[in-house]
Amino acid sequence: MFRCSNQASAGAGAGHATSDRARPDASEATGPNHETMKTFDNFIGGRWVPPVSGEYFANQNPADARDTIGRFPMSGSADVELAVESAQRGFDEWRRTPAPARGDVLRRVGDLLSVRKDDIADLMTREMGKPLAETRGDVQEGIDTAYYAASEGRRLFGHTVPSELRNKWAMSFRRPIGIAGIVTPFNFPLAIPTWKMFPALVCGNACIFKPAEDVPHTGHALVEILLEAGLPPEVIQLVHGVGEAAGAAIVNHPSIPVISFTGSTETGRVVGEVCGRMHKRLSLEMGGKNAMIVLDDADLELALEGVLWGAFGTTGQRCTATSRLIVQDGVHDEFVSRLVQRARALKLGDGRKSGTDVGPLINQDSVSKVERYIDIGQKEGADLLCGGRRPEGLDHGYFFEPTIFARVRAGMRLEQEEIFGPVLSVIRIRTPDEAFAVNNDVRYGLSSSVYTRDVNVAMRAMNELDTGITYVNAPTIGAEAHLPFGGVKQTGNGHREGGWEVYEFFSETKVGYLDFSGALQRAQIDNYLGTPD
Ligand code: NAD
Numbered sequence: 001m002f003r004c005s006n007q008a009s010a011g012a013g014a015g016h017a018t019s020d021r022a023r024p025d026a027s028e029a030t031g032p033n034h035e036t037m038k039t040f041d042n043f044i045g046g047r048w049v050p051p052v053s054g055e056y057f058a059n060q061n062p063a064d065a066r067d068t069i070g071r072f073p074m075s076g077s078a079d080v081e082l083a084v085e086s087a088q089r090g091f092d093e094w095r096r097t098p099a100p101a102r103g104d105v106l107r108r109v110g111d112l113l114s115v116r117k118d119d120i121a122d123l124m125t126r127e128m129g130k131p132l133a134e135t136r137g138d139v140q141e142g143i144d145t146a147y148y149a150a151s152e153g154r155r156l157f158g159h160t161v162p163s164e165l166r167n168k169w170a171m172s173f174r175r176p177i178g179i180a181g182i183v184t185p186f187n188f189p190l191a192i193p194t195w196k197m198f199p200a201l202v203c204g205n206a207c208i209f210k211p212a213e214d215v216p217h218t219g220h221a222l223v224e225i226l227l228e229a230g231l232p233p234e235v236i237q238l239v240h241g242v243g244e245a246a247g248a249a250i251v252n253h254p255s256i257p258v259i260s261f262t263g264s265t266e267t268g269r270v271v272g273e274v275c276g277r278m279h280k281r282l283s284l285e286m287g288g289k290n291a292m293i294v295l296d297d298a299d300l301e302l303a304l305e306g307v308l309w310g311a312f313g314t315t316g317q318r319c320t321a322t323s324r325l326i327v328q329d330g331v332h333d334e335f336v337s338r339l340v341q342r343a344r345a346l347k348l349g350d351g352r353k354s355g356t357d358v359g360p361l362i363n364q365d366s367v368s369k370v371e372r373y374i375d376i377g378q379k380e381g382a383d384l385l386c387g388g389r390r391p392e393g394l395d396h397g398y399f400f401e402p403t404i405f406a407r408v409r410a411g412m413r414l415e416q417e418e419i420f421g422p423v424l425s426v427i428r429i430r431t432p433d434e435a436f437a438v439n440n441d442v443r444y445g446l447s448s449s450v451y452t453r454d455v456n457v458a459m460r461a462m463n464e465l466d467t468g469i470t471y472v473n474a475p476t477i478g479a480e481a482h483l484p485f486g487g488v489k490q491t492g493n494g495h496r497e498g499g500w501e502v503y504e505f506f507s508e509t510k511v512g513y514l515d516f517s518g519a520l521q522r523a524q525i526d527n528y529l530g531t532p533d
Contacts, residue, residue: 045234052075056074062127062361065397070216070217072216074245086237087207097232105229106150109229110146117136131356134314148481156503170511174508177257179208180197180258182207184210184261193222197226200258200260211240213243214363258280258506260506282493285486286490288418289416289444290448292450292451293452294335296331299451300334304339316423322476324425324427324439326438343402370403376414377414382414410441447468448469451473468487468488482499
């Protein structure tokens with residue numbers, strides 16, 4: 001990512017919400033595909049507008065860094081200020097729109113995402129790197145989330161309960177909160193923003209959305225679809241930029257009472273400190289160090305497929321990626337040797353080319369981080385069985401070979417810290433209980449998995465593993481839109497995304513009492529049985 005000088009004058013990007021808002025800029029360089037580089041704007045105040053600073057950053061294809069996708073606004077607190085003013089107007093309108101009508105907008109969003117699935121997958125692979133099958137899956141999660149959100153517009157249940165007193169009704173119902181700040185990571189450029197924004201919108205909130213700086217084009221496409229589906233323009237604001245400026249300005253703004261953040265545990269700590277100080281409602285979804293446990297009685301072929309997908313899918317850049325493999329003594333040697341053969345055969349390459357199994361890492365910083373951990377692992381005494389380096393012949397992208405370390409001991413840094421790349425650490429154990437203990441002895445707790453044919457052991461694993469999700473005979477990755485998703489310990493702060501639980505997060509519960517006795521009934525005092533009729 002690099003800064004470009006401003007080529008756009010203020011207001012140059014303003015226009016109607018539903019048109020293609022990318023502006024060709026002939027003065028800019030072109031990528032290897034010889035397309036003219038485009039300039040994209042923020043969406044603030046119901047219009048596409050350039051950033052107040054006039055500065056832009058370039059977004060590159062991680063499979064070929066010579067391919068620059070476009071220039072995106074480098075926004076800061078002045079842009080966020082304008083976004084808040086507009087979102088406040090949007091909120092005042094949207095909160096009065098009946099929830100089923102809000103849900104209807106999301107249904108149309110689902111329809112549009114379905115029609116454009118392949119196009120969005122293609123642009124997402126170009127800016128994020130994972131193969132097309134995976135980016136199609138990413139869009140599909142957005143579609144599922146949209147239809148689920150549409151149906152929730154007709155529920156948003158409260159409760160009616162009996163009152164303690166006679167001739168009195170008691171009920172709880174949901175109210176929107178206000179402006180929701182949505183800050184998202186690079187690895188699921190479409191799905192994660194939809195997990196947050198769609199429920200926030202159905203609950204009646206306005207959103208200010210800052211996508212990760214490595215994937216702004218997908219964020220742009222998503223906002224275009226929301227507008228085309230009929231979302232009132234001031235209900236959504238898109239503010240591009242880097243975390244320390246645009247992200248921090250959103251988190252710190254006093255008129256944004258609710259923040260939903262997904263990203264690293266380190267960034268989440270900074271966000272959490274601010275929100276705690278400012279008494280904001282905050283949902284944090286953060287890092288993971290997920291383990292797959294393979295026991296002696298497992299179906300080894302199934303487990304092999306599972307670990308390859310779990311560890312090296314999305315180049316290991318999933319919050320739920322399998323980064324630890326805990327294998328029981330009896331099958332350890334055979335399983336690991338088969339795994340290494342299969343990992344070596346995975347085909348690295350551009351995710352837009354057919355036959356690619358593993359795409360690039362997101363950027364040079366990620367490559368450097370993975371390289372640091374290869375060094376750390378070797379110094380700690382682990383055995384590097386395969387990978388551990390950048391592949392030959394893919395010099396223009398951020399590729400890294402699928403890497404497996406064996407003889408990893410519980411407690412090593414390699415085993416404890418999130419690497420977020422295609423690096424798998426294998427730990428040998430003797431018993432299921434030892435496997436559970438190793439699984440739990442990390443600061444994270446997102447996902448876990450156990451391969452066994454013993455139903456008793458499987459059920460014990462469900463109870464014993466300290467993670468938000470446990471899979472039996474399936475890898476650690478994956479989520480379904482209608483089930484709560486999230487982690488424990490330093491992966492999350494107790495909230496969940498997806499499912500019905502996220503609607504709790506994005507709404508306030510209010511209680512209404514209706515006393516039709518015609519007399520003063522004193523609740524919580526001494527006449528528990530109420531005033532006689
Ligand atoms: P990141 O923490 O670097 O960035 C996440 C977002 O926060 C980006 O939009 C970034 O611009 C913004 N940001 C950075 N500094 C900020 C600040 N000071 N104030 C406000 N915003 C700021 O994470 P990433 O590299 O994009 O994503 C990878 C991380 O996300 C991994 O740790 C992964 O495990 C985690 N993740 C977790 C889940 C989950 O559901 N638990 C899902 C996906 C990714």
